[in-house]
Amino acid sequence: MFNTNTKFLVVDDFSTMRKIIKKVLDEIGYKNVVEAVDGRNALEVIANSFKTGEPVQFIISDWNMPNMQGIELLRACKENPQYKTVPFMLVTAESEQAQIIEAAKAGVSEYVVKPFNAATLKAKIERVYNKTHPSTEKKVA
């Protein structure tokens, strides 16, 4: 149950991972996806999307990236009154307890550990979406 027009931002320095996540989103039905290569680039994309009146509504970001890491991007979003309610999912190859706690403290909506299969990612995206968009749910045929 979701709005297929929801605008997603996928942030990863590896294009292969961006393609994998976009494919999973496409399979769920989400077609409105923009991309960024690191945290700094992501902030530009988010700011631009709000300026143009078509704001990013869901962020899926890698943790380890050059220029600005995913955790720094998460903190920057949570400090911005405009972006702080945008659901934020971190996808990372590292799953040490300290990192998970750090992400939770920073306000992450969900944490996905690589390697993942498509079904796991789909389930987590849908769970976050349904938790954060209860009033905009739509059934997709």
Place this chain on the structure above:
Amino acid sequence: MSAAIKQPLQHPFLDRDVILSLANGVTETLQTMAQTSASFEKPFVAKDWKTPCQIAVFLELHSDPYKGQVRFHFDKNVAQGIIEKMLGAKVAEMAIVDILDGVGEISNIFFGLTKTKLNSIGFKLSMTTPFPCESDTLPPIIGEKTLLIIPFRIENTLCYVELILY
């Protein structure tokens, strides 16, 4: 009174747990992300070894006071096949830049898993971001180093993990 036997210090990257964690990181990543099986073969120590593969990924390892480098060596066709399975689509002519991007991401996941496992058993291991490249542009190994070569087979083609001990 008997004198204690002095044991030579063994480089911690030769520890069984390190090797097993690396192997498990590879097999679990390939199975989960690309539904591909990898089977590991018997490791061997070498002083001089040249990869027969075309694609490599390397990174520096550090576990105070020890240092080393890990290199993954992939056959180009195997790498392309893995990436196609990850993407769920065949690619007629995959550009080298896309192959390097794919193996970079795969290796990132290998090492994330390995690091998490090893740190959970007390290794305090840190590592740099994996750097993918064509094998003929790998940085040279300066001086005489001990190399641990761990072959693994994907669809009947050999690929390798190379541990360089500093």
